[in-house]
Structure formats: C-alpha cells, structure tokens
Amino acid sequence: MKPIYFLALLPFIGLLVGIPFANRMTPYVLGMPFLLFWNVLWVVLTSILLAIMYKFDPKRKESGNE
DSSP: OOGGGGGGHHHHIIIIITHHHHOOSSOEETTEEHHHHHHHHHHHHHHHHHHHHHHTOHHHHHHTOO
C-alpha cells in the first residue's frame, strides 16, 4: 500500500475521534457552533485530501490519465 493512501485516514480520525474533543457550544466560529464548524471543516478538508490523493496516485500516472 502506498503511503499516499494513508491520507484517507485523516478524515476518519478528524470526524470520529475528534468529535468528543470538539463538542462545544459556546465558541462560535463563522457564526456556527464549534461542533458544526468542525464537521464543515472536515468535509472541506476531505475534498482537499482526496484531490491530493488523486494528483499523486501512481496508478493514475501509469494508466496515462493525466
């Protein structure tokens, strides 16, 4: 397994393991409670991480789909 595929674990860790630590109502970020902001942040970060994985995927480069 290529090391680039380990980036797919980060959203899992951020969303499932980080939720108990981010479970706060009082701090508001961008007008949202912190827990909602945390979830939205990880949705955006997941998209970015998947784009990075796609860009550096060795199987995609071998097949010529660049």
